[in-house]
Amino acid sequence: MKIKKLMILYTMLTICLLIVMTVAIMVGSVGLTPLTVWQILLDKIGVDLGQKVGNAQQIIIWEIRMPRVLLAAIVGAALAISGAAIQAIVRNSIADPYILGVSSGASVGATLVILVGAFSFLGMYALSISAFIFALLSIVIVFGLARVQGRTSVIRLLLAGIAVSLVFSAITNFLLMMSKQQNAIQAVMHWMLGSLAGAKWMNIWIPALALVVVFIILLINYRQLNALLMGEEAATTLGIHLEKFRLFIIVAVSLLVGVVVAISGSIGFVGLIIPHIVRMFVGSNYKNVLPFSALAGAIFLVVADIVARIVIAPQEMPIGIITALCGSPFFIWMLRKQKYSFGEGES
Structure with missing residues (x-):
């Protein structure tokens, strides 16, 4: 894809992200205008527009809504790049970031x-x-x-991930079954389906830092990820130590997903469908797939969070339900296609 077209698409996605984040800050029981939102945001970074804004509006925008919107963008970007990386590592187009049982393990911790x-x-x-x-x-x-x-194969990792995920899920279900606290059970179920309600400035810097670090690691290794799409023999010929590289990327991605899930709960389909959508527009080169997946994932989850907050207002729907309702039709459509190009092969 030509650089000019990539830059146009990148600019469009960046503008789209800013727009949906602005809308997400505006949405709520207290209505706000875009001008008020940007006045406060610019004021917080030292740009004084000379207009006064009420303290109540400042608290709503800066202390309540802004952290939530930023967390949605961070989680969406993290899950999208994690899904893209895992799909290359296992060379499977239906792999997702939770493939090693990370979400099931986190659910046990949250349930306890x-x-x-x-x-x-x-x-x-x-x-x-x-x-x-x-x-x-x-x-x-x-x-x-x-x-x-002394050796770890991808097949064993996948099978072990499935087994561990089932065990942790069983433990979570057992704890729920034994509990008599209806409110607590509902809280657990709400968390397991994904929620950004607990977002605060003090707890978003860790996932933000993890996202930046892992994104840089993946982008530095984009050539190796591209080589894996061509098959193990081709990757080995290019001098890649497959086992060490796979383990390194899987550990990095799993830690990122663990950090994200610990704050937002299990939000499905983002890491599965976003990389597919991105590849349709920018191809399979991971130099492009990673940054565009991050932007698209951020946009998708911010929009999903807007819907989650307004669809049954004043209550809040778990965001995982929204992502599943959006992701499932796309996934079914993808399965119905006769062919799906995935790097140099087909899945």
Whole structure:
């Protein structure tokens, strides 16, 4: 794809992201204008437009809505690039970021906090930290099970991921079944379906930092990801140590997903469908797929969060339901296609 067309598409997506983020900040029980939103945002970064804005509006925009919108963009971008990377690593177009049981592990951690008060000494961070610890535990168990005689194959990783995911899901279901606290059970179910309601400035910098670090790692290694699409023999011929490279990328991506899931819960389909949509427009070169996936994922989840907040207002629908309703039809359509180009091969 020509550089000029790529730059036009990149500019359009960036403008689209700014527009949907502005709309997301405006949406709520208290109506706001775009001018008010941007006045406050510019004022916070030191650009004084000379117009006064009420304290109540400043609190609503800066302390409540802005962190949530930023978290939606961060989570969407993180899941999208993670899905793109995992699909290249396992050379499977239906792989997603939760393939190693990260979300199931995180669900156990969150369930323990909500139902039995585990890690209560951590205060407001108990839920996020517990979810991340158990997400990390799932990764460690999967790699431990997959490693045989000093070697770890992708097939063993996938099978171990499925097994560990089923075990953690069973534990979560058992805890829910044994609990008599209806409100707590509803809270767990709401978290498991994804929610950005807990977004605060103090807890979005960690996923933001993780996103930046992993994005840079993936972008630096885009040639290796491209080579994997051509098959193992071609990648080996190009001098790639397949096992070490795959493990390195899978660990990096899994840690990013673990950080994201710990805060937002399990939000499905973003990492599955966004890379496919991006490849339709920019091709399979990961130099383009990664940045465009990040932008498209951010836009998609910000829009999904807007819908989640208004569709049954004043209540809030779990965002995972919205992403599933949007993602499932696309996935079915993709399956019905006779051919789907995936790098140098077809899936």
